[in-house]
Amino acid sequence: MIRVQGTRLSAALAGSGTELIYTAAPELRAAASPVPVLPVVLQAGQLRPAPGERWPEFKNRVAERLGPLIERLNYEVGTAQEITPSYAGNALATALTVDELAVVTEHPDIVVQFADLDPLLPVVMMDDAATDIGLPAFTGATSLTGAGVKVAVLDSGIDAAHPALVVSTQVETCGEPVVIPGTHGTHCAGILASRDSALRGVAPHVELIDVKVLRANGTGRHTAVTRGVDEALDLGADVLSMSLGFNHLPVSISGGHGWTCPDGTCPLCLAVDNAVAEGAMVVVAAGNEHERCQQARMGGAGLAYDTELGCPGQAARALTVGAHHKKSYAPAWFSSSGPTAYWNPKPELCAPGVDIMSTIPLPRDGEGVPQLNAQRVLQFGVMSGTSMATPIVAGACALLIEQARKAGEADDPDAIRQRLLGQHVVPVGGPVNVLGAGRLRMA
Amino acid sequence: MQGNPAPRQKRPVHVSIQWRAARPAGSSRADRKAAFAADFRTLLGAAEHVYVDWDSLSLSAQTVEAFLDADHADSAKARLEALGLRVDPIVDRRIIT
Numbered sequence: 443m444i445r446v447q448g449t450r451l452s453a454a455l456a457g458s459g460t461e462l463i464y465t466a467a468p469e470l471r472a473a474a475s476p477v478p479v480l481p482v483v484l485q486a487g488q489l490r491p492a493p494g495e496r497w498p499e500f501k502n503r504v505a506e507r508l509g510p511l512i513e514r515l516n517y518e519v520g521t522a523q524e525i526t527p528s529y530a531g532n533a534l535a536t537a538l539t540v541d542e543l544a545v546v547t548e549h550p551d552i553v554v555q556f557a558d559l560d561p562l563l564p565v566v567m568m569d570d571a572a573t574d575i576g577l578p579a580f581t582g583a584t585s586l587t588g589a590g591v592k593v594a595v596l597d598s599g600i601d602a603a604h605p606a607l608v609v610s611t612q613v614e615t616c617g618e619p620v621v622i623p624g625t626h627g628t629h630c631a632g633i634l635a636s637r638d639s640a641l642r643g644v645a646p647h648v649e650l651i652d653v654k655v656l657r658a659n660g661t662g663r664h665t666a667v668t669r670g671v672d673e674a675l676d677l678g679a680d681v682l683s684m685s686l687g688f689n690h691l692p693v694s695i696s697g698g699h700g701w702t703c704p705d706g707t708c709p710l711c712l713a714v715d716n717a718v719a720e721g722a723m724v725v726v727a728a729g730n731e732h733e734r735c736q737q738a739r740m741g742g743a744g745l746a747y748d749t750e751l752g753c754p755g756q757a758a759r760a761l762t763v764g765a766h767h768k769k770s771y772a773p774a775w776f777s778s779s780g781p782t783a784y785w786n787p788k789p790e791l792c793a794p795g796v797d798i799m800s801t802i803p804l805p806r807d808g809e810g811v812p813q814l815n816a817q818r819v820l821q822f823g824v825m826s827g828t829s830m831a832t833p834i835v836a837g838a839c840a841l842l843i844e845q846a847r848k849a850g851e852a853d854d855p856d857a858i859r860q861r862l863l864g865q866h867v868v869p870v871g872g873p874v875n876v877l878g879a880g881r882l883r884m885a
Numbered sequence: 886m887q888g889n890p891a892p893r894q895k896r897p898v899h900v901s902i903q904w905r906a907a908r909p910a911g912s913s914r915a916d917r918k919a920a921f922a923a924d925f926r927t928l929l930g931a932a933e934h935v936y937v938d939w940d941s942l943s944l945s946a947q948t949v950e951a952f953l954d955a956d957h958a959d960s961a962k963a964r965l966e967a968l969g970l971r972v973d974p975i976v977d978r979r980i981i982t
Contacts, residue, residue, distance in 0.1 A: 656981065665950055669943050671945040707971075712945070716946075752980075
């Protein structure tokens with residue numbers, strides 16, 4: 443049996459032995475071409491890098507596995523479509539007719555991951571991160587989606603017109619209207635709550651609150667951020683996701699913010715600690731300053747800053763998140779390491795933060811009207827950063843809050859934090875000052 | 886003949902003032918905000934060369950935004966810090982991670 447997820451051609455598949463798991467939205471189905479060519483991703487194994495195995499060696503190993511599959515597509519199926527290998531994903535992206543698909547899926551080592559509207563997306567996508575954190579198994583067993591949980595994304599603004607996002611409330615504290623969405627904010631929101639068939643967020647049914655504390659270009663003031671924390675609390679947010687931070691590098695270093703916080707009580711950190719005291723989980727990015735700090739150390743400026751972590755990432759009660767690579771779980775080269783300036787061990791945990799595919803603002807016409815029928819390649823994009831790891835953890839918190847409420851158990855920040863760190867984090871054997879207690883693993 | 890241009894005035898310094906007092910008390914956020922604002926107003930009431938924007942009060946950060954007279958910014962800041970307050974310049978930065 444062929445399992446096809448997210449396809450557009452239910453009619454073409456009828457009677458072909460294909461199980462239709464998901465059907466695209468009616469307006470998308472109506473817009474679909476009648477030509478029965480299905481964009482597909484063909485998964486051909488689950489190879490992972492062996493301990494100590496370098497990327498070229500791993501890539502060769504995967505290539506040996508993908509080679510016969512490419513041959514089969516070229517010679518037996520005779521597909522005219524381009525075939526794009528994804529070595530990290532152990533997969534091939536292409537487009538096939540239903541007949542070709544039937545031939546391909548006879549291959550015992552092939553699983554058709556999904557098919558969706560063209561053009562094809564790269565295989566490196568949120569799906570990979572979801573698998574890395576064991577999300578399909580967890581949500582499959584629990585049916586949790588984040589429903590009833592309010593999550594505020596404090597960022598550069600979310601594109602509420604995006605078809606994959608349902609934004610319940612929008613407020614701003616930065617002086618720029620909420621109708622000007624930020625790429626960064628929209629991307630983080632999608633990781634957390636995208637309802638797209640293929641690029642589904644961690645907790646798609648949360649009540650998503652857009653707290654635009656930064657302009658669309660990612661700039662802003664610390665007072666706009668702290669007022670955003672107030673707004674989120676006033677709106678009753680259960681979880682705050684903050685993919686931002688002021689770093690402690692001096693302004694004389696490129697990208698340095700010159701922020702000081704020797705004891706974790708600066709306005710940003712205190713705002714976070716107070717928010718937790720008021721009953722909200724606050725998930726904060728560790729920061730992307732590791733490489734820059736290393737360069738500063740090598741240049742003899744190692745004493746010019748006291749921590750790689752940003753603020754409010756070094757707030758004592760923040761759930762501070764570092765980033766790791768997908769699949770290999772190696773620390774991301776940019777992920778700021780702990781401890782805090784006051785020698786608290788941080789970050790608490792890490793999550794995938796490299797090459798994460800998620801929503802980006804829709805293109806606008808000359809009058810600023812969003813193009814709702816934009817191609818999918820214009821609706822989704824890849825970004826990296828501890829910013830991307832943060833909404834993954836925020837989404838996980840939302841799922842655990844929903845779970846606790848359904849079970850009649852405590853859903854306060856301390857209880858959820860304890861459950862998350864105690865039951866859903868596995869050690870990865872990396873440096874604890876970069877990866878914390880380990881990587882997020884829901885199941 | 887054109888006259889000399891007027892000397893450029895120094896801009897007041899935009900800062901946040903944080904009072905890390907005990908966490909504000911009250912049964913609701915509105916109550917806590919009102920109580921904190923009242924106490925903070927009392928504390929800052931006599932501060933010279935400090936112009937506070939009370940609409941900017943952040944309960945979570947325990948801050949208000951203010952402008953310091955440019956000519957007296959250093960001394961005003963020093964007096965605020967002597968009261969145990971933290972004073973940070975408000976500066977735009979690119980802070981997404």
